[in-house]
Amino acid sequence: MTEHHSTDVDHGHADGLPEHKLRRTDVFPRAEKRAVRQVAAMFGLSAIAGIGTIAAFFAFPADRLITVPALGQMSAQNVVVGGLMGVSILLIGLGAIHWARKLMPDHELVQERHDLDSTYADRKAAIDEFWSGAEASGFINRKIIRRSLLGAMALFPLPIIVLFKDLGPMPGTSLRHTIWKAGEQIVTDPQERPIRPEDIPVGGLVNAMPVSLRKLQDKQGNSNEGVKSVIVLVRMRPDEIVAQQGKNWDYQGIVAYSKVCTHLGCPISLYEHRTHHLLCPCHQSTFDLADAGKVVFGPAARRMPQLPITVDADGYLVAAADFAEPVGPSFWELG
Ligand code: FES
Numbered sequence: 001m002t003e004h005h006s007t008d009v010d011h012g013h014a015d016g017l018p019e020h021k022l023r024r025t026d027v028f029p030r031a032e033k034r035a036v037r038q039v040a041a042m043f044g045l046s047a048i049a050g051i052g053t054i055a056a057f058f059a060f061p062a063d064r065l066i067t068v069p070a071l072g073q074m075s076a077q078n079v080v081v082g083g084l085m086g087v088s089i090l091l092i093g094l095g096a097i098h099w100a101r102k103l104m105p106d107h108e109l110v111q112e113r114h115d116l117d118s119t120y121a122d123r124k125a126a127i128d129e130f131w132s133g134a135e136a137s138g139f140i141n142r143k144i145i146r147r148s149l150l151g152a153m154a155l156f157p158l159p160i161i162v163l164f165k166d167l168g169p170m171p172g173t174s175l176r177h178t179i180w181k182a183g184e185q186i187v188t189d190p191q192e193r194p195i196r197p198e199d200i201p202v203g204g205l206v207n208a209m210p211v212s213l214r215k216l217q218d219k220q221g222n223s224n225e226g227v228k229s230v231i232v233l234v235r236m237r238p239d240e241i242v243a244q245q246g247k248n249w250d251y252q253g254i255v256a257y258s259k260v261c262t263h264l265g266c267p268i269s270l271y272e273h274r275t276h277h278l279l280c281p282c283h284q285s286t287f288d289l290a291d292a293g294k295v296v297f298g299p300a301a302r303r304m305p306q307l308p309i310t311v312d313a314d315g316y317l318v319a320a321a322d323f324a325e326p327v328g329p330s331f332w333e334l335g
Pocket residue numbers: 261262263264265266280281282283284285298299300
């Protein structure tokens with residue numbers, strides 16, 4: 001086995017490489033010191049830009065807009081946070097390049113390679129080379145560069161951690177409730193027309209939603225409430241109802257169920273009125289609306305939540321309460 005070794009190349013000879021020229025930093029100690037200061041300044045500024053990123057995230061509200069030339073209106077927070085983070089990364093890169101070009105050894109080495117197996121002597125030589133390289137690069141001796149680089153690298157992940165805040169608030173108990181409540185009027189989706197029981201023929205299906213949903217969306221923008229609270233109303237003969245999730249939750253054979261599949265959340269309104277089956281088009285889960293929303297086929301693990309309904313003083317359909325169980329995919333039950 002042949003020992004690996006590295007040797008300085010005598011440039012300008014048979015290897016065809018140009019003659020090695022010394023850099024100013026190799027010759028003049030003042031130039032070397034200036035380069036050290038420049039590298040440290042870039043790493044230091046990178047750290048400051050990292051801190052600035054965090055400060056900007058909190059200083060600029062997400063909904064404040066500014067006009068960026070050629071790009072138009074953008075969130076001020078995105079522009080400043082993104083800009084500062086980019087500057088922080090750029091300065092680490094520029095500092096590292098400047099360090100390598102001006103201060104690290106620049107003479108070429110040739111390493112003879114033979115067998116891939118390393119002997120003890122090879123490994124020892126590699127370790128020695130590593131340390132001599134580290135020493136020559138200045139990482140060990142040039143404390144100011146080492147510390148400023150470590151500082152910049154240590155601060156770099158912090159803005160990323162802070163940005164996780166933008167993933168939104170923890171859901172808390174909001175996944176367990178919807179805006180349905182006793183007396184909440186049921187209206188057609190999307191026309192928002194109140195519904196009388198006689199509007200729904202036996203075998204018919206109506207897509208519906210709570211009357212207060214639109215007002216809530218106007219106030220809060222697009223909220224999850226719209227996704228959670230949509231329902232389907234179907235009518236069957238009262239004697240066809242096998243079971244419900246609560247006592248007398250239908251109104252004269254009209255039953256209301258969530259429209260959100262309990263498998264992965266697809267909206268469903270494919271109804272087969274002879275079997276009373278509601279079919280999800282995504283993965284074919286099938287729910288029996290005459291039998292408390294029971295799963296009769298497919299991957300859904302949980303029945304379709306039922307909404308108790310009644311009529312108000314004017315004879316329009318209203319909810320009698322919220323759903324008794326969470327709507328949508330049942331992943332939170334794993335907790
Ligand atoms: S989302 Fe409905 S079956 Fe998968």
